[in-house]
Amino acid sequence: xxxxxxxxxxxxxxxxxxxxxxxxxxxxxxxxxxxxxxxxxxxxxxxxxxxxxxxxxxxxxxxxxxxxxxxxxxxxxxxxxxxxxxxxxxxxxxxxxxxxxxxxxxxxxxxxxxxxxxxxxxxxxxxxxxxxxxxxxxxxxxxxxxxxxxxxxxxxxxxxxxxxxxxxxxxxxxxxxxxxxxxxxxxxxxxxxxxxxxxxxxxxxxxxxxxxxxxxxxxxxxxxxxxxxxxxxxxxxxxxxxxxxxxxxxxxxxxxxxxxxxxxxxxxxxxxxxxxxxxxxxxxxxxxxxxxxxxxxxxxxxxxxxxxxxxxxxxxxxxxxxxxxxxxxxxxxxxxxxxxxxxxxxxxxxxxxxxxxxxxxxxxxxxxxxxxxxxxxxxxxxxxxxxxxxxxxxxxxx
Amino acid sequence: xxxxxxxxxxxxxxxxxxxxxxxxxxxxxxxxxxxxxxxxxxxxxxxxxxxxxxxxxxxxxxxxxxxxxxxxxxxxxxxxxxxxxxxxxxxxxxxxxxxxxxxxxxxxxxxxxxxxxxxxxxxxxxxxxxxxxxxxxxxxxxxxxxxxxxxxxxxxxxxxxxxxxxxxxxxxxxxxxxxxxxxxxxxxxxxxxxxxxxxxxxxxxxxxxxxxxxxxxxxxxxxxxxxxxxxxxxxxxxxxxxxxxxxxxxxxxxxxxxxxxxxxxxxxxxxxxxxxxxxxxxxxxxxxxxxxxxxxxxxxxxxxxxxxxxxxxxxxxxxxxxxxxxxxxxxxxxxxxxxxxxxxxxxxxxxxxxxxxxxxxxxxxxxxxxxxxxxxxxxxxxxxxxxxxxxxx
Numbered sequence: 001x002x003x004x005x006x007x008x009x010x011x012x013x014x015x016x017x018x019x020x021x022x023x024x025x026x027x028x029x030x031x032x033x034x035x036x037x038x039x040x041x042x043x044x045x046x047x048x049x050x051x052x053x054x055x056x057x058x059x060x061x062x063x064x065x066x067x068x069x070x071x072x073x074x075x076x077x078x079x080x081x082x083x084x085x086x087x088x089x090x091x092x093x094x095x096x097x098x099x100x101x102x103x104x105x106x107x108x109x110x111x112x113x114x115x116x117x118x119x120x121x122x123x124x125x126x127x128x129x130x131x132x133x134x135x136x137x138x139x140x141x142x143x144x145x146x147x148x149x150x151x152x153x154x155x156x157x158x159x160x161x162x163x164x165x166x167x168x169x170x171x172x173x174x175x176x177x178x179x180x181x182x183x184x185x186x187x188x189x190x191x192x193x194x195x196x197x198x199x200x201x202x203x204x205x206x207x208x209x210x211x212x213x214x215x216x217x218x219x220x221x222x223x224x225x226x227x228x229x230x231x232x233x234x235x236x237x238x239x240x241x242x243x244x245x246x247x248x249x250x251x252x253x254x255x256x257x258x259x260x261x262x263x264x265x266x267x268x269x270x271x272x273x274x275x276x277x278x279x280x281x282x283x284x285x286x287x288x289x290x291x292x293x294x295x296x297x298x299x300x301x302x303x304x305x306x307x308x309x310x311x312x313x314x315x316x317x318x319x320x321x322x323x324x325x326x327x328x329x330x331x332x333x334x335x336x337x338x339x340x341x342x343x344x345x346x347x348x349x350x351x352x353x354x355x356x357x358x359x360x361x362x363x364x365x366x367x368x369x370x371x372x373x374x375x376x377x378x379x380x381x382x383x384x385x386x387x388x389x390x391x392x393x394x395x396x397x398x
Numbered sequence: 399x400x401x402x403x404x405x406x407x408x409x410x411x412x413x414x415x416x417x418x419x420x421x422x423x424x425x426x427x428x429x430x431x432x433x434x435x436x437x438x439x440x441x442x443x444x445x446x447x448x449x450x451x452x453x454x455x456x457x458x459x460x461x462x463x464x465x466x467x468x469x470x471x472x473x474x475x476x477x478x479x480x481x482x483x484x485x486x487x488x489x490x491x492x493x494x495x496x497x498x499x500x501x502x503x504x505x506x507x508x509x510x511x512x513x514x515x516x517x518x519x520x521x522x523x524x525x526x527x528x529x530x531x532x533x534x535x536x537x538x539x540x541x542x543x544x545x546x547x548x549x550x551x552x553x554x555x556x557x558x559x560x561x562x563x564x565x566x567x568x569x570x571x572x573x574x575x576x577x578x579x580x581x582x583x584x585x586x587x588x589x590x591x592x593x594x595x596x597x598x599x600x601x602x603x604x605x606x607x608x609x610x611x612x613x614x615x616x617x618x619x620x621x622x623x624x625x626x627x628x629x630x631x632x633x634x635x636x637x638x639x640x641x642x643x644x645x646x647x648x649x650x651x652x653x654x655x656x657x658x659x660x661x662x663x664x665x666x667x668x669x670x671x672x673x674x675x676x677x678x679x680x681x682x683x684x685x686x687x688x689x690x691x692x693x694x695x696x697x698x699x700x701x702x703x704x705x706x707x708x709x710x711x712x713x714x715x716x717x718x719x720x721x722x723x724x725x726x727x728x729x730x731x732x733x734x735x736x737x738x739x740x741x742x743x744x745x746x747x748x749x750x751x752x753x754x755x756x757x758x759x760x761x762x763x764x765x766x767x768x769x770x771x772x773x774x775x776x777x778x779x780x781x782x783x784x785x786x787x788x789x790x791x
Contacts, residue, residue, distance in 0.1 A: 024516035031515045038517045223423040227430065237772035238765045239733040241744060249757040253444045254437035330531075337535040341737055348536055364543035372536050379531035 072190015094141025210279025485746030504675025570643030590625030
């Protein structure tokens with residue numbers, strides 16, 4: 001190349017702290033005033049928060065009730081069952097990381113660090129060991145599944161499909177009270193455990209229902225379309241709390257005499273039915289984004305309607321909306337708090353019972369701040385991991 | 399395939415798509431109807447066992463419970479219908495107040511998020527990230543139990559400048575109470591409104607003729623305010639007398655006392671919704687490309703004109719639909735009032751259900767009410783979208 005096309009390097013702007021501050025904080029009179037006001041606000045808020053957290057707040061209420069907040073009234077002797085299901089989850093996650101997410105070791109470390117970080121909460125020594133073991137099992141699963149072939153991949157998928165039934169079998173138990181795995185009735189399920197169960201059930205069951213409703217809304221059969229539109233708009237037009245109350249008060253009326261459904265199950269049904277309508281709209285958005293050419297090409301190849309939908313259109317549509325779906329699932333997780341209003345003892349409901357104990361009267365701020373922190377950390381972790389995974393798996397790009 | 403199967407042969411009806419589709423729909427309807435018949439039958443049978451029938455006659459019955467906060471006359475002896483109306487009005491009040499304040503705060507947040515000031519920008523981003531991952535219910539309960547009920551007792555009330563009393567019995571603010579001339583003043587205000595509409599109409603027509611965009615909103619508001627102010631001073635007695643709250647025994651008196659329930663619900667809803675509105679506003683402003691602003695400046699519009707005539711109309715097109723859905727969310731979320739004990743539509747209806755045992759009827763009524771909110775908003779939205787949509791050649 002000749003020297004004419006030689007490109008000069010851009011002028012380098014050596015950033016100095018003062019220069020940066022002048023450029024970003026004090027570049028005009030208005031901005032200077034804003035900066036000073038904002039600094040005062042930050043100073044005041046941070047100072048107040050630090051004083052409250054370290055001197056005023058009485059965290060003994062959390063320390064004394066940590067097990068209650070996390071697990072509800074689940075029998076102490078049976079807590080190993082929760083641990084076993086968590087260990088299975090951790091192992092499967094490790095496997096899946098080794099198989100599908102090879103490059104993103106940082107997210108893996110982040111996930112493995114969560115239980116280790118949790119071990120710093122005021123648990124007993126035994127629970128701390130369990131927690132550190134949880135991270136260990138995840139890493140073990142990752143090591144074992146490295147370099148595995150299609151057979152391993154298939155067995156991991158089967159493992160995921162089996163995890164949910166196993167989880168319920170473990171948590172509920174199946175023998176009489178003398179047996180080695182006595183039945184724990186759902187009224188003893190509570191705390192964060194119940195919140196997470198409601199979330200998992202909501203996600204797993206509302207997703208297929210949402211996809212069906214979205215397909216129904218795009219169906220060429222007018223009856224199916226009207227039904228889907230009616231359902232989606234009806235559910236989206238009313239608050240979740242009305243549906244939860246309906247499930248508690250009216251659903252029993254709809255059943256034949258003598259048949260009753262468990263209260264926790266009723267809440268799960270309500271959450272699933274509610275979430276499905278919102279998911280349906282998200283899926284519909286994804287379906288609309290698929291160009292017509294894809295349908296035509298599939299038809300030209302001789303695929304019928306069902307095959308086109310499930311092999312060509314749906315995979316692309318779902319891939320497009322993964323970020324939106326994750327947002328919807330986080331919203332679902334946050335919404336499960338409403339079951340406390342119909343009297344279930346999820347993490348918020350348990351908070352109320354904690355505050356009813358005479359020795360902890362008046363500690364509402366501490367309890368609800370801690371519960372908010374739980375929600376915040378879990379939602380944030382969900383969105384962080386999914387964003388990172390999306391980047392490393394190239395979701396949303398074509 | 400044999401030769402005899404020529405295209406002219408009629409397809410047997412069990413493989414004809416038209417028949418199959420028809421059949422599918424008939425089967426679908428049959429299943430839905432059967433299911434509906436099944437649950438309806440169960441419900442009627444269940445109600446009969448409890449000695450009840452379906453019907454809305456009960457709504458004229460005596461409510462027999464008190465409602466703490468009411469905008470209209472209500473007492474224990476009033477009907478269920480009246481109680482329902484009280485709840486409905488409370489929901490509308492919270493929604494309107496919440497929408498106004500969350501819009502103001504949300505716009506500030508959205509603009510702050512785009513600020514070139516690093517600190518302001520980060521602060522807004524931090525606030526958004528903080529709020530977005532919280533559960534609204536926990537947030538509301540925290541505001542109620544952790545903030546407004548933890549305010550000092552009335553005799554130790556914190557007084558902010560402007561006679562704002564913060565106590566655990568509520569927040570007292572100065573308020574105007576109508577005097578004898580208020581009735582006349584209402585007519586004056588109505589006249590001002592009429593004048594504003596006339597001014598807006600004339601300016602719009604003139605704008606259409608001359609092709610210059612008129613400052614309709616400014617002039618119309620100006621006309622209204624002028625009439626309002628003149629009317630205020632022309633009347634012999636000013637129509638509203640300032641009423642300042644004061645401590646009387648163990649209670650606040652005078653002014654307007656906002657209950658802790660109302661304060662917790664509205665402030666929680668506002669702070670929560672504002673974060674989402676902030677994102678909507680930011681996205682809307684960012685959707686107007688830089689070139690639009692540069693082009694507007696190049697043709698000689700000044701900064702204000704650029705904002706008013708170029709950026710604002712285009713940003714609104716992007717902002718309005720998600721903004722409306724945020725407003726609807728706020729309205730629906732106001733049903734969480736039951737967690738803080740504020741007598742909104744849902745809370746009152748739940749009390750009525752417990753009193754009368756009419757779960758099916760009351761829930762149909764509540765759901766129909768919330769649905770009609772959505773429906774009215776959707777209709778308005780469609781009309782507005784038609785009005786502002788991009789007119790292309």
